Amino acid sequence: MITGINDEGFVKIDKVGGVDARVLQDTVLVSENGLYGTVCCLPPHLTDGNEDKATPLAKTWVDFGLPAEEVKRQLRLGDTLTFAAKPQKLLGDKITSPALDDRCGVAALLRAAELIDTEAYKVILLFSAQEETYGTGAKTGAFAFDLDEAVAVDVSFASQPDVSGQYGKIELGKGPMICFSSVMDRRMSQKLTEVAKEKNIPYQLEPIAGATGTNGDHIAVSKSGVKAAVVSVPQRYMHTPCEVISFADVENTARLLAAYINCGGAFRD
Amino acid sequence: MNLESVLFELCSAHGVSGSESAVFEVVKKHLKTETHVTGSSLTASAL
Structure with a gap:
């Protein structure tokens, strides 16, 4: 500014x-x-x-x-x-661009909307702005509905030179990251892994001990509380003009979201 | 949907009132359901 x-x-x-x-x-x-x-x-x-x-x-x-x-x-x-940088294709199925965090999440939701085929319950797609400043879009957007459960879509860290620890093992193109966090609903995270296995969707696990730093944290405390989970597209060079992701991970994030919704989520009787 | 072209379109969107408004226009273009914009979010039914 x-x-x-x-x-x-x-x-x-x-x-x-x-x-x-x-x-x-x-x-x-x-x-x-x-x-x-x-x-x-x-x-x-x-x-x-x-x-x-x-x-x-x-x-x-x-x-x-x-x-x-x-x-x-x-x-x-x-x-x-x-x-001002524009998106560019890299070798393989990689793309580099500013703002892939979190416009690749937007793309995943748009693609998931094509794959959702259940009319058994109402599914709301929330595209929210200002996650990086105050989470305003997610806070106000989630408040407008009485949600049974919610899945936030974000990006998270993939391996790159000098990244070690758990994120040193996260690879581009190996599928969306399913978060297991103390502030997210464990049953939802577990169900997401089960759905991924059943549908042969590659996935990676992201354990986070505390808050996730995503809109999932805000949605989880909306109104009297919402069961929530976080699914992330692996990304290198976050918050730079040259973030890098894999197209396959966006597609598989969309497939995972749609499959989870089509099977009724984690709490269907 | 051509996911690749949609992603390029989203990442190329620069808005007049902050980039989020330009992104919302791309979302509206590609969603088949009715959309509602209130404040800092856009919502739509999946079906």
Whole structure:
């Protein structure tokens, strides 16, 4: 978000949500009205020897290539900027793009909607904004309904160089991650694994001891409480302009959601 | 649905009032059921 414009026309920004400030340098941003600006980066010749360190956000400026009066005419304090990078296909079935977190979740829901074939009960699809800031969309969207159960769809960490521990074993293309968390409903998580096995849908397990950091946490405490689960698409380089996922994982996330719903969920009598 | 093209469309959506509004337009285009937008969310019945 634009928080200041100096006398030379350079624009001061702050981050909305969990943008990784380390990757801002040299990136191109685009404003709501379609203006492109490049994040200022000091040439290595002019640094004090610390050019290998990320510039803190407080010292990050954006150059729109215009004088101050023109910048102030076309941009306002509070305007938001997004990464200008476009999605690109990588080798295999991988895609790189900004905002795959969580637009791949949106794609999975749209695809699941095609595969849901039961009319035994009402199924609501909730597409919510602002998960990264306050969970506003999920909180208000879930409140509008009396839900029996809910499955949140997000992304989570896949293996990449220097990632070890449980996420070092999560692979792209090996299926959606089913979360087992103390704040989610264990019966739902278990049922999701059973459905995946029955339908030959690959899946991976994601144990999280506490809160999941997803909209599932918000939905679980909506009204007097909602049984909830979380299914995630494995992702590399989260919150950067070059997040990476596998198309197959999005398709299998949709298949898992649809199969879970078509069989009646975890609590069908 | 061509999942690949839908994903590209979603990731290319930049909105005037924050990117979520542009994403909602893509969702409306691809969902066959009636949609409702209130505040920061869009809801629809699956069938």
